[in-house]
Amino acid sequence: MADTLLTGESKAGDWRSYERVILPPVKDLHQIDVYEQNGGYSALKAVVRDGKFDPKGLTDEVKASGLRGRGGAGFSTGLKWSFMPPVDPEKPRYLACNGDESEPGTFKDRQIFEYNPHLMIEGIALACYAMTIKTCYLYIRGEYWEYVDHVQKAVNDAYAKGYLGKNILGTDFSTDLVVQAGAGAYICGEETSLLNSVEGKRAYPRIKPPFPAQKGLWSMPTTINNVETLADVPLIVNRGASWFAGIGSEKHPGPVLYGISGHVNRPGVYEYPTGMKITDLLEVAGGARGGKKIKAVIPGGSSTPPLRWETAVDCTMDAETLREAGSSMGTAGLAFLDETVDMVSWTRRIAHFYHHESCGQCTPCRDGTGWMEKLLARIDSGEGYTRDLDLLLDLCDQMEGRTVCALADAAAWPVRWGIKRFRDEFEAKCKATSFQGADLATAGDGASGTPALVDGDKTLTPGGTP
Amino acid sequence: MTPATPGPAASPKPQYTPGETPERHFSDDELVWTDEEKEQIATYRAQYPTNDGAVMKGLWLAQRKFGWLPPEGMRLVADTLEIPYAKVYGVATFYTMYFKEKKGQFVLDVCTCFSCQVCGGYDILHYLEESLGVKAGMTTPDGLFTIQEAECLGACGSAPMLQVTNGPYVHNLTEEKVDAMLDTLRSASASGGLAPGGGGFALPFESVTLPQDEDEMQGNRRSDAEAVTTYRTPPTAEHVH
Ligand SMILES: Cc1cc2nc3c(=O)[nH]c(=O)nc-3n(C[C@H](O)[C@H](O)[C@H](O)COP(=O)(O)O)c2cc1C
Numbered sequence: 037m038a039d040t041l042l043t044g045e046s047k048a049g050d051w052r053s054y055e056r057v058i059l060p061p062v063k064d065l066h067q068i069d070v071y072e073q074n075g076g077y078s079a080l081k082a083v084v085r086d087g088k089f090d091p092k093g094l095t096d097e098v099k100a101s102g103l104r105g106r107g108g109a110g111f112s113t114g115l116k117w118s119f120m121p122p123v124d125p126e127k128p129r130y131l132a133c134n135g136d137e138s139e140p141g142t143f144k145d146r147q148i149f150e151y152n153p154h155l156m157i158e159g160i161a162l163a164c165y166a167m168t169i170k171t172c173y174l175y176i177r178g179e180y181w182e183y184v185d186h187v188q189k190a191v192n193d194a195y196a197k198g199y200l201g202k203n204i205l206g207t208d209f210s211t212d213l214v215v216q217a218g219a220g221a222y223i224c225g226e227e228t229s230l231l232n233s234v235e236g237k238r239a240y241p242r243i244k245p246p247f248p249a250q251k252g253l254w255s256m257p258t259t260i261n262n263v264e265t266l267a268d269v270p271l272i273v274n275r276g277a278s279w280f281a282g283i284g285s286e287k288h289p290g291p292v293l294y295g296i297s298g299h300v301n302r303p304g305v306y307e308y309p310t311g312m313k314i315t316d317l318l319e320v321a322g323g324a325r326g327g328k329k330i331k332a333v334i335p336g337g338s339s340t341p342p343l344r345w346e347t348a349v350d351c352t353m354d355a356e357t358l359r360e361a362g363s364s365m366g367t368a369g370l371a372f373l374d375e376t377v378d379m380v381s382w383t384r385r386i387a388h389f390y391h392h393e394s395c396g397q398c399t400p401c402r403d404g405t406g407w408m409e410k411l412l413a414r415i416d417s418g419e420g421y422t423r424d425l426d427l428l429l430d431l432c433d434q435m436e437g438r439t440v441c442a443l444a445d446a447a448a449w450p451v452r453w454g455i456k457r458f459r460d461e462f463e464a465k466c467k468a469t470s471f472q473g474a475d476l477a478t479a480g481d482g483a484s485g486t487p488a489l490v491d492g493d494k495t496l497t498p499g500g501t502p
Numbered sequence: 503m504t505p506a507t508p509g510p511a512a513s514p515k516p517q518y519t520p521g522e523t524p525e526r527h528f529s530d531d532e533l534v535w536t537d538e539e540k541e542q543i544a545t546y547r548a549q550y551p552t553n554d555g556a557v558m559k560g561l562w563l564a565q566r567k568f569g570w571l572p573p574e575g576m577r578l579v580a581d582t583l584e585i586p587y588a589k590v591y592g593v594a595t596f597y598t599m600y601f602k603e604k605k606g607q608f609v610l611d612v613c614t615c616f617s618c619q620v621c622g623g624y625d626i627l628h629y630l631e632e633s634l635g636v637k638a639g640m641t642t643p644d645g646l647f648t649i650q651e652a653e654c655l656g657a658c659g660s661a662p663m664l665q666v667t668n669g670p671y672v673h674n675l676t677e678e679k680v681d682a683m684l685d686t687l688r689s690a691s692a693s694g695g696l697a698p699g700g701g702g703f704a705l706p707f708e709s710v711t712l713p714q715d716e717d718e719m720q721g722n723r724r725s726d727a728e729a730v731t732t733y734r735t736p737p738t739a740e741h742v743h
């Protein structure tokens with residue numbers, strides 16, 4: 037293929053001299069005066085007080101920057117903002133900032149809460165200005181208690197200095213920020229489920245349409261953005277859309293927080309441009325632990341299909357390239373798995389996660405995730421048959437795209453692609469099927485042992501819901 | 503004991519939920535808010551256009567007060583916010599961090615989700631089970647510790663890790679670290695003064711997942727334990743719950 041993106045060439049430019057902007061190396065940046073000394077809240081002042089942009093202008097600037105949501109779906113943020121209906125003074129409008137961060141393998145928003153909460157708060161205020169919103173709910177997962185308190189302090193400081201609340205910076209623009217802690221349910225990260233949780237209901241995802249921009253919180257127009265997405269907004273205002281668009285991959289630009297976990301020497305959160313080569317990220321994370329060989333990479337949290345290392349070496353971290361490789365960018369929470377990992381046990385643990393977290397509204401998801409876990413447990417403990425693999429793939433077909441939210445898809449992808457790409461390992465754990473012809477292994481889609489994405493096989497729709 | 507079904511003449515305030523014995527865990531004298539808590543609740547209510555909105559915060563407040571959420575605790579939240587008990591019950595039962603049953607003084611949520619799994623999360627879980635003599639999901643006979651298997655807690659960069667009673671995280675676990683942690687918690691309990699909903703004990707706040715800063719910031723964000731390099735325990739049937 038001539039026009040492949042899997043060239044093995046970095047799209048991150050001169051990343052070795054990249055200077056961090058979301059998490060710059062400034063000590064005590066979480067304190068409001070340190071933040072101000074380092075140029076903090078200047079974007080808010082420029083826009084709200086000095087009129088650098090009007091609301092539409094700010095939305096257009098964000099659109100022009102090419103910023104795409106960092107919460108998993110990768111949808112254009114400026115475009116999402118422009119879906120908000122025209123202002124109706126009778127109707128309240130809301131912003132929900134999604135800090136639920138429960139996707140296994142993801143731990144990046146936490147760094148923003150801890151080291152640079154004011155960048156996010158400034159971004160929230162700017163987003164509220166762009167969409168003429170008077171209330172924002174910031175939803176932080178309940179397990180992050182220490183960060184909830186920490187962020188609440190930062191919010192109080194911002195109120196005290198007039199960056200939030202009534203008549204921000206002496207103008208007639210006002211906006212409130214309410215921090216809410218979750219209580220341990222992965223599904224609350226799904227945007228409509230988050231809305232129900234904020235409303236004080238059981239957090240069941242809602243059917244779309246109507247989309248939140250039409251009917252969100254309390255049936256009023258609402259926009260949902262991830263923490264990191266909103267933290268990018270002040271940077272865009274300060275340095276300009278073209279600066280942002282010039283960082284990293286052309287179609288998926290900007291700085292991004294890579295949360296690296298698994299078998300590396302220095303796991304943690306690293307800020308670099310998009311379009312980093314996966315091999316370069318392995319290098320910055322100190323290489324593989326104990327000198328072992330890396331076998332698989334999960335590029336963006338548990339729901340993004342695992343890649344074999346042979347594919348991953350040619351991959352860069354941006355939506356387009358990863359899609360071609362048969363995975364997705366997700367939350368940019370990479371996990372490196374070395375040769376000691378049993379991919380069957382690993383897939384089974386993921387299936388367990390989704391079974392545990394399914395909210396139970398839709399039969400394909402509630403029952404499907406359970407069956408998936410049972411089948412994988414059977415195979416994992418050596419009791420399975422090779423035909424179970426085909427049964428699992430069939431189960432994936434029955435789950436994908438048939439449910440209210442994308443959790444069912446997220447559960448099916450790692451299983452489908454785990455089996456497709458590591459079929460040898462699965463088969464090695466299976467007993468042979470006891471009668472002739474029961475194995476479909478040589479038949480069409482899903483059952484072939486080919487590891488890479490077969491041409492024309494576009495069952496994969498990565499990235500969750502926009 | 504099979505719970506009785508409230509008939510039409512039943513009290514409008516049943517003190518139990520299905521599956522629970524109707525006995526009370528807290529007396530009427532204990533089921534009152536302090537002035538400070540009342541003020542908190544008023545703040546919560548002002549933050550939302552409806553009273554329902556404040557229910558999660560109300561439940562958190564009750565759980566911090568009582569240590570868990572007995573039916574009468576949920577009832578208190580419902581009455582305070584003037585919303586139906588059924589709604590509060592529905593919310594409380596949706597989320598795992600609301601304790602609908604009494605747990606040990608310290609709840610140890612060991613993450614075994616995939617990043618922790620491949621870095622020895624199950625080894626830590628099993629070590630804890632052996633040290634405390636109970637399995638995941640159980641409480642030690644002295645009522646001190648409950649072990650639970652948790653899903654990803656968002657600290658995968660410092661795997662394996664655990665969380666103590668919806669509170670502090672303990673990162674980069676090793677067997678020695680688990681021992682030290684158990685000692686700290688035991689002596690905190692012995693010295694008294696623990697808040698019912700956790701808290702009141704000192705585990706250092708650790709931030710360990712930003713290694714890019716190690717050089718510039720004198721390593722103040724460095725992880726404090728060597729990484730585990732061997733993966734010993736597969737998640738086999740007897741362990742995955
Ligand atoms: C099951 C499920 C879980 C999700 N969890 C999260 C999450 O924890 N954090 C998050 O920001 N987005 C999460 N999302 C994505 C959100 O639905 C939504 O797309 C995102 O918050 C939008 O923000 P963005 O456009 O800034 O990325 C999840 C989606 C699904 C389907």
Ligand code: SF4
Nearest residue numbers: 395397398401439441
């Ligand atoms: S797909 Fe699963 S998690 Fe999503 S609404 Fe349906 S049952 Fe709930």
Ligand code: FES
Nearest residue numbers: 613618655657658
């Ligand atoms: S997998 Fe254990 S904290 Fe994420």
